[in-house]
Amino acid sequence: MQVAPTSTSASIAIRYGGVSFSYESGEAPALDRVSLDVRRGERLGILGPNGGGKSTLLQLTLGLLRGYSGTIEVEGLAPVEAAKQRLIGYVPQRVEAELAFPITARHAASMAATAGLGPFARSSSASEKVERALSVVGATAFADRPVGQLSGGQMQRVMIARALASDAKILLLDEPTVGIDPAGQKQFAELIQRLHDELGLTTIVVSHDLRTVAATSDRVACLARSLHYHDSPEGLTPHVLAEVFRHDAAAIFGDLHVDAHRASECGHDHSHDHTHGPAHEHSHDHGNGSHGSDGTHGTHPKCGGGNS
Amino acid sequence: MKTIEYLSTPGLREIFLPGVIAGLAIALFGGVLSVFVVMKRMAFIGQGISHAAFGGIGVAYVLGFGAAAGAGASVLGGQFLIVFLFCLLAALQVGMLTGGDPGRRGKRAQADTAIGIVLVASMAIGSLLLHIAEKRGRVSTVSWESLLFGSIVSVSEADAWACVIVGALILLTLFVVRRPLTFWAFDESAAAAFGVNTRIMRVTLLVLLALATVTAMKLAGVVLATAMLVLPAAAAVQFSADARRVSVLSVVFALVGVAIGMVLSFEFDWPTGASIVLVLAAVFGIGWVRGQTWHRASAR
Secondary structure: OOOOOOOOHHHEEEEEEEEEEOOOOOOOOOEEEEEEEEEOOOEEEEEOOOOOOHHHHHHHHOOOOOOOEEEEEEOOEOHHHHHHOOOEEEEOOOOOOOOOOOOEHHHHHHHHHHOOOOOOOOOHHHHHHHHHHHHHOOOHHHOOOEHHHOOHHHHHHHHHHHHHHOOOOEEEEEOOOOOOOHHHHHHHHHHHHHHHHHHOOEEEEEEOOHHHHHHHOOEEEEEEOEEEEEEOHHHOOHHHHHHHHOOHHHHHOOOOOOOHHHHHOOOOOOHHHHHHOHHHHHOOOOOOOOOHHHHHHOOOHHHOOOOO | OHHHHHHHOOOOHHHHHHHHHHHHHHHHHHHHHHHHHHHOOOHHHHHHHHHHHHHHHHHHHHOOOOOOOOOOHHHHHHHHHHHHHHHHHHHHHHHHHOOOOHHHOOHHHHHHHHHHHHHHHHHHHHHHHHHHHHHOOOOOOOOHHHHHHOOHHHOOHHHHHHHHHHHHHHHHHHHHHHHHHHHHHHOHHHHHHOOOOHHHHHHHHHHHHHHHHHHHHHHHHHHHHHHHOOHHHHHHOOOOOOHHHHHHHHHHHHHHHHHHHHHHHHHHOOOHHHHHHHHHHHHHHHHHHHHHHHHHHHHO
């Protein structure tokens, strides 16, 4: 995607410049020339089908995967360097370890903040931050419980608290609503809104679920190997989704009227499609209005503007 | 009480005291180390490492580093080094196979098989080489039972010192890396995303595991050494879900297990390693039964 004209590098949190990645050389790339600027303080959604490269992009951003071509800059730093400085607060989809792991929610929330402390530093030096983070996400009440006894939604709050306590200004959330009940999903969207409004955080929600992305984002990037669309959620029309999700679309958005033929049309004006998408329900949620200026930059892949 | 007699009578004391000191040292570092082994689910890897040690013992014996009674420090040192190198190689090999590199998906499933193969191949190499060493007259008779299951009387003063020094080294290292190591054990990819060098954490734990195994082997033998590095924490997690409390409980259980196990072995003339491991297993069993009934009660 082209850099928005008003953007200067000072206002960019993460910059992807023509990022490509293949797991095995000679194989079809998992990511193909993805370019995207994540602006400071915005709520970005990265929407895409399973296997579309979302988690690859996420792992590259966090410095967990290396060997990509193109550039990734997190606050001007390479991902591995950015990870060392804990610039990104990563909130995983689920914790890798079995939840039989013998720690309390409070201990789990403190790990990112204390990992960088020297061996002789007292962990109490970070405890104030941890308590504040637990309180912001509303996890104080169950902070003494073992992680194995937390619900999915509670665990997610603890993981967000862990990221907040590390002083990260960018939150990167992987499939945050998987395994969370509808009430919990609503609370989650409200929490993201609050973190954005009150703490001025940049939030990036990576998900295959349109509702999740629509409820938590001002701007959406659709990722299916390459970047397909890049605009406010209400611009996510059925034919854009059909293009991104291809055959998955009918399965995932069975209630949408997906017309594959229309996916091949070029259309910068998506307004006539608004009433068809569930994203429409959320079009009143946007706080900072940053999406409004982007409408004209959203380009359709078939129009050749998908990649810079 | 035979225990008091063994530890106070001159002549007997020199035979048994090193084993007791070694046992308590192993309990201390084993208790702490086992917390990480259990949390990171490395019990089976530990098993592979300790069996690799048997291959190392075979090589050491063939090269003339067989630890017969009254063997000099250079022989013991040489044996320790050779066995440690074997364990380390096995640890790194197996550890890297089970590594969490996201770019190497699918390799993880093979690790289980790999550990199983390392385990039996090392035992085969070890027994073959010990057989050869015996035939060549490098050792008078190999005490298979003592190599496999350990023996308190085979623990020399030098071995006891090795346990104390290695134990201090292990505890110091764990103290220094405890925070990133816990983070890594809990959530590997998140730890990496927050700047923890997960490769260093993995290698550190594997090296400590290899060191601990070699050190614990004289007392507990190849087969039972791993038990000292798994059971204390496995029992402790049955009683608490707080990492700090689990660590303390784990050390307490290890010390109690070693103490009671040794007293049992002295009083009833039972093998020491087996007695210790059975006491620890019993503590685990009690915790498990208690946990089961507690879970059932709380589920209602």
